Amino acid sequence: MSNCLQDQQLPNFSCSVVSLSILDLSDNYFQGPIPSSFSNLTCITFLDLSNNNLNNSIPSSLFNFSHLTSLFLNDNNFSGQIPNISHKSNTLEELDLSNNNIRGELLSTLSNLQLSYLDLSSNELSGQIPSSLFDLTQLSYLDLSSNELSGQIPSSLFDLSQLSNLDLSSNKLSGQIPSSLFDLTQLSYLDLSYNNLEGPLPNKITGLSNLTALFLHDNLVNGTIPSWCLSLQSLLNLDLSYNYFTGQLTTISSYSLETLNLDNNKLHGDIPESIFNLVNITYLLLSSNSFSGFVKFSLLFELPNLRFLDLSKNTQISLNCESNANYTLSRLWALDLSHIDLTEFPKLSGQVPDLRFLDMSNNKLGGRVPNWLFEINRVRHLEDNWDENEGFE
Template sequence: MGMGWLFSVFLLFRFSFSHSWCHPHDKLALLHFKASLTINVTYCDRVYPTIETWENETDCCSWSGVTCHPISSHVTALDLTCGGLQGKINANSTLFTLSHMQSLNLAFNDFSNSQIPSPIGEFGSLTHLNLSFSNFKGEIPPQISHLSKLQSLDLSIDDWFQLRWEEGTWKRMLQNATDLRVLDLTRNNLSSTSMRSLNLSSSLITLRLRETRLKGKLSDDILCLPNLQHLYLSGNFDLHGQLQDLSCASASLNVLEISYCELDGPIPDCFSNLTHLTLFDLSDNYFNGSIPPSLLILPRLNSLLLHYNLVSGKIPNVFHKSNRFEELDLHFNNIEGELPSTFSNLQHLIYLDISYNKLEGPLPNKISGFSNLTGLLLTDNLLNGTIPSWCFALPSLVSLDLSGNQFTGGMPAISSYSLQSLVLDGNKLQGNISESVFNLVNLTHLQLSSNNFSGSVNFSLFSKFQNLEILRLSNSGQLSLNFESSVNYSFSRLLELDLSSMGLTEFPKLSRKIPVLETLLLSNNKLNGKVPNWLHEMDSLLEVSLARNFLTTPVDQFSRNYQLKYLDVSFNLLTGGISSSICNASFLQDLDLSNNKLTGTIPQCLVSLPFLLVLSLDSNRLNGTLPNTFAKNILSSLQLNDNLFEGPLPESLSNCMQLEVLNLGNNQLEDTFPHWLQTLPNLVVLVLRDNKLHGHIYILRTESGFPSLNIFDISSNNFIGPIPEDYIQSFESMKNVVQDEVVPKPQLYMEWPYRISPITVTTKGAILLFKKNSNKICEH
């Protein structure tokens, strides 16, 4: 009994060390910090319970996101990731009085475009700082360089270049933070720095400088960091140089990603030390030469991305010596030769893309592997022969794209029931569409256009694909579609339907059973009369092409589709005027009503549509004066030729600073030469032929008139006098003729202009038809 009090003291002593209550100063600081912010749970897609649960009556060491020292009870770590915090952290915030802080994570909150507060540098014990994706912007405070104990720094953002590093701050931070292991500055602005200032810590394990405007020459220093495992430098378009010998690189290097830069030269052939490399991405650079065989036998490499380079030659036959590959992406190179049958030995391969190359010959008749392959893309090569049956029998295949080749023969039976995307466009396939296609209940993309199919298919069969998003059957030889007039076809997820050049004589009865259809292409058929009401009622449509039919529908009916961006009803039998109601389709970007029998004037509102890029009303019977209400806009192509327009040229056209094509030829316009067009910086085509223009051609005194002009036709007018010599000398683009120009790095973009009608020009008295502006012409 006498020793009981000692036992009680022992228990009290033990309890006091196993549960230390929050330090009063730190508790008060956290409560003031909570009071300075609000909670917006919609900012982050996942919300953890954080400061809302902080209450004065409870122990702050038990609060969500708070960690305390087990003895001193001071707050040492604060993790409020996705806490829904909103507001600004001011320099006088009580947050900065938590002097024992070692780890601070405020990622994925909303700090209202405020600057990172300069007192951040007062956390002298801080080892981990994460302010990523929290809506900070502006200059990084120089005081951040005081955090000499940092081991991890993440300031990555989703809005490009909103955080800016000055060179002095950058250099001092790297100089002081010698223990830095993880550095992520994705999309920060490092344009004031260069590769020469990258005095990086030898402790670095992960370095992410994606899309940072980093410039200069890639140096060996960064590649030879002794502990580096993950290097991400992609998206720095001013980063140049060659990839040097990688024998100095850390043997533990796991990820090397330097895509979308300006690197060139050959890919080095020494990789023997990179035994832990799993991802190697040099895509979208200017590398040339062949793929080094030593790269392909690295024991752990499973993802190789070299697309968008100038890699040439045949695929090395050592691919089969490594069976770890999961992803091979080699599209847009100059790889030639046959596809080696040894590819099938890559048992772990999940994704294979060798599109846009020069692979030729037939595919191997038999393979023994590819059991895990989910994506096979051999688009735009020179492959021929019949498609072997194994392509349609791979058990895990999700996406098969063999488009743009020269395959012949019929379509084999399909037993890859996992297929979701089947793309066979642009081949020479013959015979009937295999009935087994309609067993692929998971299909989202079915593209069979531009082949030589025959036979007849009931259109109702395609409605079996309830997940179908894209259906393209255009220009499929003698293939015909049977539509049942009493059937409303249902496609609940269809986004694009292309039935162009199918010989259709009637519209399919689609009604509202296609609630999300955005693109409808029915051009070059035999459709006549008026467009059915269901098409006008489909408010999801963004793009409609009905060109080259025999339609007589009034133009104003299309104004019901308010969201419409692209409308092509050219080469039809449209009559009547263009009602101003067409302007209700206020999102129009491309309107083509050319080659019809339209009359009347152009509505004033049409040339004021805010998103209009292309307007083609040529080859009609439109009359009256041209609108003079062109404001500053993004109009790129205006083709009003071959009509009956009269009166003066609208001087407000000089506001169209993006204009590239202007064709007003073969009208009855009466005016002097429009010298005010000289200031348009992008004008490539100017055709004013066959009008009633008159007088001398005077020069508007500018540094460079018509700087981009390629086609200039003012023939068959009433001009007098010569074209001034200074004027002709200013046609710089006509002088600099580049033939067979090779674009070294392929680009995926819409060709200029988006669509341009053939242009009639006069040269040396002869009338010529140009389908593209490959020739430079200047005739009086």
């Protein structure tokens, strides 16, 4: 009965439906608490009440079912704490309580389960992550993001050898990222962003060969970016922005990369030409660093899928604005070249047909405005150095 748009309280279940094993009432408008009659569903194996308007606390009786394998209560208005987990719940494999108003600390009794999937994200959970949580050695998916969790990430994380998805973002976690995390061989998605994590990344790792997404942005991580970080062969998305990384970039050989964001760090030196070999790149953001050296604008035309390019606030970059007339950046829709002491306009006539956003403000442009600027009829936002009284500065 999912997506039937029921606008009422959940039905009561009498003993006559005791043999019911699968119940899906998701994506409706059911209101109020879960009725006590749900305890009659003693043979239930799959229960989905997600995406409703259910409230009050989660009844502990839901964790007393001895056959239950999947419980989805996400996207409701449940409050209170996570109920104590009964030993009868050791059949539970999937538990989703995300997007509610659940408070309190993570229970150590969660470790009594045989979970492979656990999502507690977007609640109001606080306190430290208990090391006992990592006794869930069958876990492949763990999402604790968007809570109020604090303290350090336990080093026992390495015990979760089956983990493929880990999201601890948007919490108040601090301390160094445990090196054992980077030795997980099955991990494909890792998000630790929006925390207070600090210290350098390890120089050598033994895992992450299957990693497709690495998000460490908006932390306090420092030191140089280790070479492994730029050479993972399955990596699609890498975001290290808003940290304190220093030093120069090494050769980038993660040719699968689609998004590379290194904004707002303290990187310096030349932008490696290997970056222009990333033929799958769509978002390339290098702003607010101290990159220097000579960059050939024509190299951008080696990136046919590029949609967003931000080189702004790198005042020591010298940009050769000659373009390659034989190619176009047919998918480029945003170009930010502000604050780089640009002295001439790039020659882009007929080469950026889909451009929507262009920023060349706070530069040293002079002379006439090129005709190609007026030929791009899709541009909706233009920032430049124009002064109506003095012309271009």
